[in-house]
Amino acid sequence: RSQPPYFAAMVGLYAGATDTTQALPYLDALEAEHAFWMDGAERLAPGEGHRRVVRLRDGSVLNRYWDDSADPRPESFRPDYEIGRTLPDAQREAFYRNVRASAESGWDFSSRWMRDPRDLRTLETTDLVPVDLNSLLYHAERTIAALRRFRGEPGDAETAERFVLLAERRRRALLAAAYHPDSGFFYDVRWRTGEPGSASERGERVTDRPSLAAAASLYFGLATPEQGHAVAARLERDFLKPGGFVTTLVTSGQQWDAPNGWPPLQWLAIQGVRRYGRIDLADTASARWLALNRRTYRATGKMTEKYDVVDLTRRAGGGEYPTQDGFGWTNGVALALLKALVPLH
Incomplete structure (x- = not known):
């Protein structure tokens, strides 16, 4: 079992903090991870899936989450x-x-x-077909292409061009399948739905379950300017709460739902709307999230893995285990947001 493929994003940050040459040793691992996610793609007919890859009825290829085992965890x-x-x-x-x-x-x-x-x-x-997973893989394909092109060894130019083409095909497929123009938002897609030649041949957008995963399309730059502005407006209207961005609009008792906010998703959403020109929204969300972090720390002496962004007096809950103290991604996002708001020297 994998986890969301953030490795390429990590390599990109490392290259930015050092130089691109320092990232080249990770190229083989990046390509191995990509091959893992794409295993079986070449054998799929429209409407079929194999492991983590699916071919929509219009012929485009996207990815899903999967596990080879069908037993209790x-x-x-x-x-x-x-x-x-x-x-x-x-x-x-x-x-x-x-x-x-x-x-x-x-x-x-x-x-x-x-x-x-x-x-x-x-x-x-x-x-x-999750919008954030495919945004991550789009970024991975572009990262592999950039590193191949930078290295410049025999065959790298051709491989780089192949990955550029894969990324562009993925972007076009995701925009066509996942973006809903009427609501101005990206949704996960039921890929088994639809018939060839029909309006739904790319699948059925799950429009009744919007989530902060849509922000990944902004963070990684897939969305067009018009789409990015529409998504940012929806995030501001429906997802921005007193403590930051809420994960979904459903209060189910599960931890990746309202009223919880999660640090990695705050980062994706804040930097995503910033990328599309909504500096005001990014700064507002940053300030609210950091204020909640500070408030909780002063009350408990702790940073935690997640927060209730709706009721700022309440500890976040839900899930299969108690809310964890610490916490690596909370500390990292807080420091990064502080640096963005008040540049450190």
Whole structure:
């Protein structure tokens, strides 16, 4: 089981902090990770999926979360097993695989993956093309192309061009399948839905479950300027809360839902809207999030993995374990936002 493929983004930050030459030793690992995600793509007919790759009915190729096993997770065997027992045999294997795929997504768990936000048995993660996963892979493909081009060894120019083409095909496919012009937002897509030649041949946008994952399309620069401005406006109207950006608009009791806000998603959303010219929104969200961090730290002496961004007096909850103290990504995002607001010398 993987996790969201942020490795290319990490390599890019490292190259920016040092120089591109220092990032070249990671090129083979980047290409190996990309091959892992794309395994089986060349054999797929329209409307088919294999492991982590799917081919939409219009022929375009995108990715999903997956797990090769269809058993309870070792780390949560008993709760998975107990829920699985309540399902008919024909549905149990799909449930276990969807639980595992949800864990791979990092969003374990969220109404984003569930047909019924109150019922974990309705997970449909493997049936969805996630907007953030494909934004990450778009960035990975562009990063591989840039590093190949920079290295300049025999064959690198041709490989770089191939990855540029892969990235552009992915961008076009995701914009066509995931962006909903009427609501000005990016959504996950049910890839099995639709018939060739129909209006829905690229799948069905899950428009009833908007999430902060849409911000990844801005952070990695996939969205057109018009789309970026529309998404930023929706984020400001519906997702911006007193403590920052909320993860989804559904209060389900799951930890990757309202009223929780998560540091990595704050960073994606804040830097994403900043990239599309909404400096005011980025600064407002940064100030609110940092104020919440400061308030909680003064009250408890701790930074935590997630925060309740709706009720600033309440500790964040939900999920399979107590809210963790620490916390690496909280500290990192806080420092990065402080540096952006008040440049440090």
